[in-house]
Amino acid sequence: MTRATSPTTTTPPIPGLRLIYEFLTPPEEHHIQHHIYSEPPSPWVTLSHRRLLWYGTPASTDVAPPHKYRQIHPLPSCISSIAQRLHAQGHQTHRANHVLVNEYRPGQGIMPHEDGPAYEPEAAIVSLLSAIDLDWYDKRIESRHRPVYSAYLLPRSLLLISGAAYTDYLHGIAECDVNRNGEPRQLRLSLTLRHAKSVQEEGGEEAGPYVAPDARRHDRLAAVHAFERITGRKLGALR
Numbered sequence: 001m002t003r004a005t006s007p008t009t010t011t012p013p014i015p016g017l018r019l020i021y022e023f024l025t026p027p028e029e030h031h032i033q034h035h036i037y038s039e040p041p042s043p044w045v046t047l048s049h050r051r052l053l054w055y056g057t058p059a060s061t062d063v064a065p066p067h068k069y070r071q072i073h074p075l076p077s078c079i080s081s082i083a084q085r086l087h088a089q090g091h092q093t094h095r096a097n098h099v100l101v102n103e104y105r106p107g108q109g110i111m112p113h114e115d116g117p118a119y120e121p122e123a124a125i126v127s128l129l130s131a132i133d134l135d136w137y138d139k140r141i142e143s144r145h146r147p148v149y150s151a152y153l154l155p156r157s158l159l160l161i162s163g164a165a166y167t168d169y170l171h172g173i174a175e176c177d178v179n180r181n182g183e184p185r186q187l188r189l190s191l192t193l194r195h196a197k198s199v200q201e202e203g204g205e206e207a208g209p210y211v212a213p214d215a216r217r218h219d220r221l222a223a224v225h226a227f228e229r230i231t232g233r234k235l236g237a238l239r
């Protein structure tokens with residue numbers, strides 16, 4: 001496939017972080033966006049400050065049992081080809097089997113969090129439609145509540161997170177409607193591609209509800225309701 005612009009890489013000042021511009025072509029971006037918005041509304045989980053949708057093998061922090069989940073929401077081909085490309089190009093050691101789609105309207109964000117041990121310690125974030133600042137916090141220092149770096153994620157870029165960036169830092173997006181450079185934010189989609197460890201590997205007995213890192217109580221309930229709707233499985237005990 002021809003590329004409108006060739007990918008360029010920058011290495012931010014955090015070990016284990018790498019940013020590649022124009023990883024997606026504009027037609028790929030369009031195709032993925034179209035696919036995501038063709039999904040029926042039921043798999044979307046609406047949180048108070050963003051919406052999310054996920055595909056693939058559940059992590060131990062997700063709700064549905066793996067076999068059932070796969071039947072319901074396998075990775076669509078436009079997204080599994082991205083997982084394949086990341087693996088084939090050596091950007092991810094483990095081919096992603098879990099993809100989270102986050103949708104942010106202007107003014108929405110995600111609280112500082114780490115992706116945690118339910119996944120292999122490498123994540124790839126592909127951005128679509130609008131640029132956003134992703135802030136990084138060093139959890140080992142006293143001023144850990146102040147970002148030490150902000151990655152400016154352009155549409156179609158790829159951010160690779162591994163090593164210290166995965167284990168020693170938190171990342172988050174401030175809830176504001178302009179970026180630091182003064183440009184107004186537009187609707188943004190991101191794909192977070194990771195490899196969920198099997199529940200056995202993690203020592204868990206059964207998958208639990210997907211709990212977004214920044215979930216508030218009613219967000220947890222929204223996640224539980226969404227999965228009850230999708231799987232037909234009652235999770236009353238988790239409420």
Ligand SMILES: O=C(O)CCC(=O)C(=O)O
Nearest residue numbers: 100102115125134190192
């Ligand atoms: O939307 C983003 O760029 C960040 C998403 C994220 O941190 C996550 O899904 O864990």
Ligand SMILES: [Fe+2]
Nearest residue numbers: 113114115171
């Ligand atoms: Fe994250």
